[in-house]
């Protein structure tokens with residue numbers, strides 16, 4: 185067992201940290217208040233190869249390992265504390281990977297290069313107004329009509345709806361297939377028969393969330409992923425990959441919160457001594473740091489498992505992969521949220537101000553507690569299934 189990163193991984197991690205310090209941090213408040221990631225930030229990400237990292241070079245990506253992508257996600261979560269850039273990053277990485285793995289050659293050549301260049305957006309649309317956890321009962325329908333698939337239905341709480349409209353691009357969309365299974369289709373947002381709606385979130389303001397309505401929306405058959413009626417597995421693979429990067433972004437944000445807090449409790453005095461000398465605060469720091477360290481290595485192991493099996497198309501360790509990913513997605517967001525909350529309290533009244541900026545992380549990380557990329561209870565259901573067996577899944 186060797187926990188060291190390779191020289192290349194360390195060098196890349198350092199380059200992304202510099203990008204986070206020099207480009208993301210100076211822009212994070214603007215990202216939050218303007219409600220978009222500036223074009224120059226996306227250009228800089230594309231120049232560093234940070235968009236859709238795991239996509240193979242022939243389609244414009246860098247063919248990065250899950251471990252390298254995980255390291256980058258940590259740094260991006262640390263750099264833009266609002267989490268908006270991290271969301272953009274992990275959607276492109278996770279769903280770009282899925283398209284590169286299960287898409288047709290024509291779709292990959294057409295869709296992926298502009299995504300990797302930051303000139304188009306790629307996301308996922310599974311959630312519906314009636315719910316996002318119980319995907320097997322989703323209502324959007326697709327059927328084949330000649331050389332196209334026709335979609336009817338509605339999606340909700342979908343990230344990047346506005347970006348896909350303005351930049352161009354679309355979402356990998358899960359629908360009930362006429363065959364009785366599920367189709368996963370790349371659906372460009374600028375398709376006739378699609379209308380969009382913007383929702384108003386409380387955080388990660390730099391990336392939009394919205395609804396998509398399909399009324400006889402026709403997408404060419406070349407945009408089908410996998411085979412007709414067999415898209416559910418492709419979508420689940422995407423969630424497995426994307427959840428690992430979500431967790432990594434939360435870990436980066438947690439580390440930034442603790443670093444901010446440590447600098448403060450070294451300097452700020454109460455009752456004649458630095459706050460860091462009070463065990464009530466010092467021990468809290470130590471407990472939080474220990475949790476972050478544990479979840480970080482749990483996350484890197486999940487990425488290593490993805491590289492060892494999932495990304496190679498090897499399903500033989502599915503249960504091990506599912507346990508690793510679900511447990512890290514169950515742990516990383518609450519640990520990160522707790523770090524931000526505790527550090528806000530160390531700052532006292534100042535922690536409640538926008539000047540200190542901890543509220544950016546407080547609002548952003550909350551999205552991963554309420555449900556983005558799967559609610560915490562859904563991670564528990566996956567783990568319960570893996571630990572006790574399918575007969576213990578608490579629903580039909």
Ligand SMILES: Cc1cc2nc3c(=O)[nH]c(=O)nc-3n(C[C@H](O)[C@H](O)[C@H](O)COP(=O)(O)OP(=O)(O)OC[C@H]3O[C@@H](n4cnc5c(N)ncnc54)[C@H](O)[C@@H]3O)c2cc1C
Nearest residue numbers: 308309310311315316317341342343551555556557559561
């Ligand atoms: C900021 C943000 C961005 C998002 N981006 C996207 C996106 O890009 N694409 C997309 O498709 N979706 C997106 N989502 C939606 C997300 O996937 C859903 O929020 C998630 O799947 C949960 O669905 P829901 O919100 O409908 O909650 P519900 O499914 O209605 O669940 C409500 C609550 O009940 C819990 N619950 C559900 N079933 C059970 C059970 N059997 N046992 C115990 N508890 C249960 C859930 O964990 C949750 O806490 C986004 C969400 C947010 C907040």
